[in-house]
Amino acid sequence: MTSPFPQQFPTTRLRRLRQNGWIRSLTSENVLTPSDLIWSMVVHDGDEARIPVGSMPDLYRLNVSEAVKAARKASSLNIPAIAIFPHINPSRKDETGREALNPDGLIPDVIKAMKDAAPDVGIICDVALDPYTSHGHDGLIDSEGYVLNDETSEMLVQQAIVQAEAGADVVAPSDMMDGRIGAIRKALEAAGHTNTMILSYAAKYASGFYGPYRDAIGSATALKGDKKTYQQNPANSDEALREVAMDIAEGADMVMVKPGLPYLDIVRRVSETFAIPTIAFQVSGEYAQIKAASARGWIDGDRVMMETLLSFKRAGAAGIITYFAEYAGELLND
Numbered sequence: 001m002t003s004p005f006p007q008q009f010p011t012t013r014l015r016r017l018r019q020n021g022w023i024r025s026l027t028s029e030n031v032l033t034p035s036d037l038i039w040s041m042v043v044h045d046g047d048e049a050r051i052p053v054g055s056m057p058d059l060y061r062l063n064v065s066e067a068v069k070a071a072r073k074a075s076s077l078n079i080p081a082i083a084i085f086p087h088i089n090p091s092r093k094d095e096t097g098r099e100a101l102n103p104d105g106l107i108p109d110v111i112k113a114m115k116d117a118a119p120d121v122g123i124i125c126d127v128a129l130d131p132y133t134s135h136g137h138d139g140l141i142d143s144e145g146y147v148l149n150d151e152t153s154e155m156l157v158q159q160a161i162v163q164a165e166a167g168a169d170v171v172a173p174s175d176m177m178d179g180r181i182g183a184i185r186k187a188l189e190a191a192g193h194t195n196t197m198i199l200s201y202a203a204k205y206a207s208g209f210y211g212p213y214r215d216a217i218g219s220a221t222a223l224k225g226d227k228k229t230y231q232q233n234p235a236n237s238d239e240a241l242r243e244v245a246m247d248i249a250e251g252a253d254m255v256m257v258k259p260g261l262p263y264l265d266i267v268r269r270v271s272e273t274f275a276i277p278t279i280a281f282q283v284s285g286e287y288a289q290i291k292a293a294s295a296r297g298w299i300d301g302d303r304v305m306m307e308t309l310l311s312f313k314r315a316g317a318a319g320i321i322t323y324f325a326e327y328a329g330e331l332l333n334d
């Protein structure tokens with residue numbers, strides 16, 4: 001008998017610990033609470049309060065005053081942080097995405113308004129150009145459409161500084177350019193933002209699960225080609241560890257794995273290997289598939305939502321960015 005767990009029936013009956021609620025609760029290895037959730041929120045610069053997103057039922061793009069209400073709600077639900085993503089009016093998009101550097105733009109406005117209303121809620125800002133470029137890529141492109149690494153990184157540095165100046169607690173580069181974490185850290189230090197945190201989208205995969213998000217931020221029709229020259233190949237796992245190691249060395253305070261559920265193995269490897277707060281992003285397509293199957297009565301939506309959120313904890317995630325945060329937060333507070 002070489003098993004490290006010598007167990008014999010009927011001395012050992014694992015079902016004894018499952019026989020009723022109290023013992024299941026007592027022996028539960030993981031628990032999901034509102035403080036595990038990061039509210040993924042799409043904001044827009046128009047007057048309309050709430051604009052529905054077709055491919056993401058019950059999700060709305062919020063204007064600034066609705067975003068402020070949402071920040072107060074996050075506080076009352078004990079949701080520690082909000083990750084904001086902008087839907088930019090197409091008239092303000094161009095080839096270089098320079099609206100991303102506008103200190104009076106949508107994101108700086110939202111940050112200031114939210115921090116005023118709910119200073120105890122952390123604000124996490126997406127650092128990337130895709131909401132701002134007319135071609136929908138996360139960076140500057142050359143004449144062949146190739147996304148330029150170092151030139152893009154220079155813009156991301158400026159974008160991160162604009163966000164930090166507006167009061168963002170965390171800047172979260174989601175672009176997958178090489179070297180941008182070090183460049184952003186250096187610039188934040190130089191500008192006196194020594195306490196601004198960096199959450200690196202370190203292992204972001206070129207995924208089909210982002211479809212509804214591109215609808216939500218209005219970059220779906222704009223996007224030409226795909227993002228495979230900068231986002232990771234879904235076939236790879238060792239490569240994710242190299243990405244994470246580099247970003248930590250360059251100054252990342254937390255790292256992210258994205259998408260979430262299809263990449264739980266990566267969440268596990270990263271959190272075990274590096275012992276750094278590892279955030280999982282339950283992306284738009286993951287949200288949409290649960291909502292769609294639930295609407296047809298094919299699955300119990302609430303139950304599957306909670307099961308997926310808990311599975312991130314089990315895999316080792318310190319937190320989960322999710323479009324379900326408000327609703328799951330309400331259920332968890334009941």
Ligand SMILES: NCC(=O)CCC(=O)O
Nearest residue numbers: 174209210213283284285
């Ligand atoms: N930079 C943020 C995203 O790409 C979000 C993707 C999604 O929710 O599908």
Ligand SMILES: [Mg+2]
Nearest residue numbers: 176177178243
């Ligand atoms: Mg990288």
